[in-house]
Amino acid sequence: MAEEQLVLDEAFTRCDEILQYLDAEIAVPAGDTTGHARLRMMADRREELRRADRGLIFGRLDALDRTVLRVGRVGVPSAGDDSDPLVIDWRAPAARPFYTATPVDPQGQGRRRHIRVDGREVTGVDDEPLDGSGAGELVGEGALLAALGERRTGRMGTAAATLQREQDEVVRADSRGPLVVQGGPGTGKTVVALHRVAYLLFTYPQLAAQGVLVLGPSLRFLEYITQVLPALGETAIVSATCDTLVPGVGVERAESREIAEIKGRGLWQQALSRYSASLVPRPVDLELVWEGERYTIGEHRVARALASATAGHSYHAAGALFGQQVHHLLTDAIAERSEELLAQMEEGFEDLLARFDAGITRSDNRAASNGTTGTDVDGELTEEDLERLHDRIAADSGVAATLEGWWPTRDTTTELRRLLGDAELLRRWAPELTDAEREMVVGEPQEWASSDIPLFDALDDLLGDVQPNEEQGEFLTDRAAAQRDWVYGHVVVDEAQELSEMQWHMVMRRCPSRSITAVGDIDQAEAPHRHTTWEDAVGAAFGARWAQARLTICYRTPLEVMALTGPVLQNAGSRNEPPRAVRASGVEPWERTVDEDGLAAEAVRIIGELSERWAGGMVGVIAPRERLRALRAALPDVPVLSATEAKGLEWDATLLIDAPGITAEPRGWNGLYVALTRCTQELGQLLVTHGAEAPR
Numbered sequence: 025m026a027e028e029q030l031v032l033d034e035a036f037t038r039c040d041e042i043l044q045y046l047d048a049e050i051a052v053p054a055g056d057t058t059g060h061a062r063l064r065m066m067a068d069r070r071e072e073l074r075r076a077d078r079g080l081i082f083g084r085l086d087a088l089d090r091t092v093l094r095v096g097r098v099g100v101p102s103a104g105d106d107s108d109p110l111v112i113d114w115r116a117p118a119a120r121p122f123y124t125a126t127p128v129d130p131q132g133q134g135r136r137r138h139i140r141v142d143g144r145e146v147t148g149v150d151d152e153p154l155d156g157s158g159a160g161e162l163v164g165e166g167a168l169l170a171a172l173g174e175r176r177t178g179r180m181g182t183a184a185a186t187l188q189r190e191q192d193e194v195v196r197a198d199s200r201g202p203l204v205v206q207g208g209p210g211t212g213k214t215v216v217a218l219h220r221v222a223y224l225l226f227t228y229p230q231l232a233a234q235g236v237l238v239l240g241p242s243l244r245f246l247e248y249i250t251q252v253l254p255a256l257g258e259t260a261i262v263s264a265t266c267d268t269l270v271p272g273v274g275v276e277r278a279e280s281r282e283i284a285e286i287k288g289r290g291l292w293q294q295a296l297s298r299y300s301a302s303l304v305p306r307p308v309d310l311e312l313v314w315e316g317e318r319y320t321i322g323e324h325r326v327a328r329a330l331a332s333a334t335a336g337h338s339y340h341a342a343g344a345l346f347g348q349q350v351h352h353l354l355t356d357a358i359a360e361r362s363e364e365l366l367a368q369m370e371e372g373f374e375d376l377l378a379r380f381d382a383g384i385t386r387s388d389n390r391a392a393s394n395g396t397t398g399t400d401v402d403g404e405l406t407e408e409d410l411e412r413l414h415d416r417i418a419a420d421s422g423v424a425a426t427l428e429g430w431w432p433t434r435d436t437t438t439e440l441r442r443l444l445g446d447a448e449l450l451r452r453w454a455p456e457l458t459d460a461e462r463e464m465v466v467g468e469p470q471e472w473a474s475s476d477i478p479l480f481d482a483l484d485d486l487l488g489d490v491q492p493n494e495e496q497g498e499f500l501t502d503r504a505a506a507q508r509d510w511v512y513g514h515v516v517v518d519e520a521q522e523l524s525e526m527q528w529h530m531v532m533r534r535c536p537s538r539s540i541t542a543v544g545d546i547d548q549a550e551a552p553h554r555h556t557t558w559e560d561a562v563g564a565a566f567g568a569r570w571a572q573a574r575l576t577i578c579y580r581t582p583l584e585v586m587a588l589t590g591p592v593l594q595n596a597g598s599r600n601e602p603p604r605a606v607r608a609s610g611v612e613p614w615e616r617t618v619d620e621d622g623l624a625a626e627a628v629r630i631i632g633e634l635s636e637r638w639a640g641g642m643v644g645v646i647a648p649r650e651r652l653r654a655l656r657a658a659l660p661d662v663p664v665l666s667a668t669e670a671k672g673l674e675w676d677a678t679l680l681i682d683a684p685g686i687t688a689e690p691r692g693w694n695g696l697y698v699a700l701t702r703c704t705q706e707l708g709q710l711l712v713t714h715g716a717e718a719p720r
């Protein structure tokens with residue numbers, strides 16, 4: 025410990041020196057863009073070093089060739105020798121054996137040491153020989169178990185010091201193409217996903233220019249994970265739920281599971297695409313007026329312009345391109361008529377030319393002021409005249425009004441409401457729906473529900489922006505969050521089993537490179553879609569090309585509680601085994617019964633008991649939806665959640681109320697599986713009796 029303390033002191037001294045240097049440099053204002061970029065980089069580095077003061081060093085590797093490496097939250101260079109850093113960043117390739125070396129595959133290492141620190145003080149070391157004398161399943165078992173046994177704070181912490189082998193594999197996996205990570209409850213899927221983001225941003229710094237999107241199941245969940253990435257030094261992250269992803273549109277009402285399932289189906293992508301295509305005008309003779317004269321662009325030409333404008337473009341982008349082509353066609357038509365007039369003039373109709381010239385230059389002040397007439401001496405339009413004429417046509421409000429009348433600007437909200445509220449339109453553009461399903465869709469209120477958000481996103485994308493959307497903002501994350509069509513460098517989806525096909529489409533639009541990490545547990549799926557395998561869940565979005573990884577060890581839930589989950593999983597219809605728990609808490613799960621009238625008082629009493637037992641930590645209550653309101657009123661100071669709301673969260677102790685009430689909910693056994701696996705120490709159940717009967 026004394027030896028490690030010396031090195032930690034040296035690393036902090038070095039960090040303090042670097043911070044002082046950075047402070048001084050940042051105080052000098054930048055003169056130009058390069059200077060600004062340099063200042064920004066220095067400010068980021070300063071932030072990274074400041075945040076690294078917890079866990080500046082957490083590990084050491086002793087190689088067989090006697091090289092010693094220390095691993096920490098960030099890299100710290102030594103004063104003199106750049107090639108021999110004091111600390112290497114946990115994400116650097118050289119740090120990898122810290123997570124993956126085993127006695128069977130020691131990767132040139134003789135020993136791994138976990139160093140526990142509290143601020144600037146070393147508080148413990150755990151050594152793990154890699155020569156085969158201490159083979160175990162876990163990496164740094166002492167440090168890991170200490171971390172897992174700690175009281176919960178309501179905020180997820182970093183796990184860079186104790187990442188396990190199978191987790192490290194996922195963190196550093198190839199990021200080209202989608203990766204789906206299946207893991208049971210508490211296997212560290214969220215931990216892995218967030219550390220992967222930090223790893224990718226470190227390894228591919230260019231990703232920071234596009235940002236990374238983290239999608240979670242609820243705002244409560246996003247709140248729970250907020251501090252992990254900043255603590256790992258990463259800030260180029262936008263976090264959202266599928267409901268909050270589209271700027272300017274939010275969920276205004278609840279909806280039934282049945283309708284949510286119907287509206288979540290992938291068929292809507294095609295339906296909306298057909299509907300949006302139907303809004304494009306059909307080719308006709310296009311009548312335009314210029315300077316009092318009528319011009320007709322023939323149907324044939326209009327059709328050609330339409331075909332090239334619409335290919336691969338959104339409705340509004342195609343409209344703008346079509347408009348540009350019309351400006352050219354009208355310019356040509358005017359020039360053509362001028363030539364005709366010229367020909368007629370040659371036959372002696374000079375007065376006609378004079379009339380035409382007057383017409384063409386009437387409102388051209390520039391031409392008038394420099395004394396030209398808009399035609400050259402022969403009366404023929406020069407290239408310059410044509411360009412000027414084209415520019416005037418492009419800026420002309422009369423031409424714009426004709427085009428707008430023919431190819432009108434469309435409002436996404438209006439169009440979506442129109443389609444969803446009209447059985448005839450639905451019959452035409454979404455023929456896959458049954459009559460009964462169409463009726464249900466049409467019968468929904470106009471306010472947006474959760475399943476409308478991906479439909480809105482899809483249609484808004486098909487219609488496209490009227491003006492190019494270039495949101496300003498100092499920070500990338502603000503710009504990205506404000507722009508619906510922002511393209512991210514990488515997207516992480518947590519609790520990915522819940523996404524509907526339409527929500528997956530929404531994800532794919534934001535990441536055409538398909539650099540996506542989706543983590544989830546198909547056995548915890550509670551959403552209304554009908555997917556029971558990952559192939560079903562992501563097939564529509566990813567096709568056949570995606571990789572899958574598995575996490576098999578449960579770090580959160582103790583052995584005593586995991587023992588209850590096997591039958592629950594079977595009842596949920598899963599063929600999977602629950603993950604293996606790595607630790608026992610020493611507390612057996614217990615059950616008590618209470619009658620309906622005494623429920624609130626008994627819950628308050630038990631929560632008091634649990635809060636005392638797990639003082640300094642957290643206690644949570646999970647109950648059927650119908651009981652939440654009354655229980656929240658009785659227990660205002662603890663989280664009282666449905667199984668769905670508890671997704672991804674954890675506490676030291678859970679009080680589970682009326683488990684049969686949870687299994688009676690749709691996909692209720694999956695819900696109970698979630699509910700049982702939220703605690704790190706103790707699970708208590710309160711069963712409710714109805715009058716003289718036994719508990720349900």
Ligand SMILES: Nc1ncnc2c1ncn2[C@@H]1O[C@H](COP(=O)(O)OP(=O)(O)OP(=O)(O)O)[C@@H](O)[C@H]1O
Binds near residue numbers: 180215579
């Ligand atoms: N390598 C690790 N080191 C320290 N703690 C870990 C590690 N892996 C997981 N944990 C802890 O285990 C708990 C569960 O992790 P996490 O929430 O990531 O699991 P999950 O698979 O997302 O669970 P669920 O599906 O139930 O939401 C968290 O407290 C997390 O900090």
